[in-house]
Amino acid sequence: MPSPAPNCSPCAPPPRRRPERRSADPHAPRFDFTISARDGKARTGEIAMRRGAIRTPAFMPVGTAATVKAMKPADVRSSGADIILGNTYHLMLRPTAERVARLGGLHTFMGWDRPILTDSGGYQVMSLSDLTKRDENGVTFKSHLDGTRHMLSPERSIEIQRLLGSDIVMAFDELVPTTSTREVQAAAMARSMRWAKRSRDAFDGGGDHAANAAIFGIQQGALDERLRAESAGELTAIGFDGYAVGGLAVGEGQEAMFGCLDFAPGQLPEDKPRYLMGVGKPTDIVGAVERGIDMFDCVLPTRSGRTGQAFTRAGPINIRNAKFGEDRGPLDPACACPVCATWERAYLHHLVRSGEMLGAMLMTEHNLYFYQALMADLRSAIADGTLSLFANRFRAEYRGEK
Structure with a gap:
């Protein structure tokens, strides 16, 4: 048996090397949105920020707890993602925003060096938590993790997003179901606009963070065109870098959502990006882009990947189905992702049915590539006038499912 090389221990691990991180460009604009082409209501363009450009229409993978589940940051970037989303509610509870700040901010903490948008936490507070009090000041709630009590206000939400080091901060708003009475919807919209002003004021007081980040307001008003118009007018008067269409994709169905999107984006400033929160299925995204939406986020590609569903150009498939047990084809013959280039449906079927973690990883990777390829195709179609x-x-x- 050959002797080990001099000064080399055969059992010593290689030196640990952290991957190189791209630094924010201090000469890049804080936030600059340009539209390069239009096709009907649809637009394609770019958002320039200190940590990189975001091609629009853009899909943001969801990194709820400082991770896009089952994916390494470099692989998320390789899929074509320019920006990801982090969640204020989950990170404020664990590991806490203060700890993330002490550890260098969210980008350093999770190893993602491009833009991050953080949501305000309002949706999760109102959907996951045991609410104890909601008033003009904010929302007092019990953690879904351990029952401890917390307060989230516009000012606290913006503070958390500042501590995280978010590139795009979302204003704090109040969400009510689209099935609520018009009186309830109007009251929630009006309160959201008051909270939007407080969010803007808190953001502007954020010093260096405010000088390097952007803030989006959130339009509310359920499915009511007049309430949406009033909300858009108040947000525009406050002034934001971008505007989200909030309060949709909460069970109203695609037809009702599209009915709202037929008018809601056009009520918002033409020269600012428009972000549809929490959407969605591939056909939702295509229809929303046709109606003028520029940005999207949704847990669907990652959540579906972990449960064995793959998105393909012919529709979603459930790889758990027995018919895939000896299928030697790729997940999607039209897909050029590393998963489709390397593994067969039969192997993925085996992994998922066996509960192997690699199955969730590969299915998620394919789904993220599918979503980013869809966005690239939409951008190209708008630029070519063939949307x-x-x-x-x-x-x-x-x-439907195959």
């Missing part, structure tokens, strides 16, 4: 042709063909080919 309607592309969208109609996509809908014709994309069907």
